[in-house]
Amino acid sequence: MKFDVSEIIDGIRGMVSSALNSSTKMNSSSPSEMDLRIAVLSVLKGDPKNGKEVIETISLASGGSWTPKKSSIYPLLEELTDEGLVALKIEKELRVYSITKKGKSFLTEEVDKKQESKDKPAGSKNNWMELNSAGVKASVKLAQALAQVAQTGTPEQQKRATELVDETRRKVHAILAED
Numbered sequence: 001m002k003f004d005v006s007e008i009i010d011g012i013r014g015m016v017s018s019a020l021n022s023s024t025k026m027n028s029s030s031p032s033e034m035d036l037r038i039a040v041l042s043v044l045k046g047d048p049k050n051g052k053e054v055i056e057t058i059s060l061a062s063g064g065s066w067t068p069k070k071s072s073i074y075p076l077l078e079e080l081t082d083e084g085l086v087a088l089k090i091e092k093e094l095r096v097y098s099i100t101k102k103g104k105s106f107l108t109e110e111v112d113k114k115q116e117s118k119d120k121p122a123g124s125k126n127n128w129m130e131l132n133s134a135g136v137k138a139s140v141k142l143a144q145a146l147a148q149v150a151q152t153g154t155p156e157q158q159k160r161a162t163e164l165v166d167e168t169r170r171k172v173h174a175i176l177a178e179d
Contacts, residue, residue, distance in 0.1 A: 034110065036068060040076060041099055041107040044086060048098035051077055 031039070043049060043057045051074050059067040077097055080086040085103035089096050099107070142165075149161045 031066065036072060036076060037080070038107065038110050038114070039068070040073065040080065041085065041103055042111075044097055044099040045104065045107065048089070048096045050094045050096050054097070 039058050039061075040054055043054050043061070049057065051070070054077070055068055055070065055073055077086060077088075077095075080103065081088050081097070085100060085106050086097045087100050089098070146161060146165070149158055153161065
């Protein structure tokens with residue numbers, strides 16, 4: 001039996017994509033306005049950025065599962081500037097934004113509120129990104145381990161890894177069948 005890691009990784013990619021699509025449909029197709037504010041302020045907490053860089057950084061940080069639209073980011077950056085949470089500076093004809101001291105305080109308070117709501121019992125509402133994060137990270141780690149087995153494992157190890165992935169898939173489906 002030939003061990004084809006690309007087939008398994010494609011399968012994992014499909015499962016992750018399906019999970020992302022299902023969870024975002026259950027909760028909402030996009031993050032709340034507060035989630036967007038937190039994301040923008042978090043991105044600006046590192047270094048000053050222009051609007052395009054803010055969008056790209058959020059997209060990268062979410063693993064590509066969320067790319068905010070220009071029509072959401074630019075008005076929000078102006079709003080945050082008006083509120084004193086973000087400072088604007090023109091550099092080489094680009095509008096560059098940085099978080100202010102007031103913005104950092106606001107961000108800390110909102111992240112603390114999110115953490116408190118996350119610590120509530122399982123029946124409470126979850127943040128859309130939190131639902132996806134653990135599953136995506138675990139899937140990526142599994143794909144990395146499978147790639148390592150494919151590159152350096154013996155045929156017996158590759159066979160055992162394939163059987164383990166099949167067994168795990170069946171157990172995950174069994175979880176869905178539980179009532």
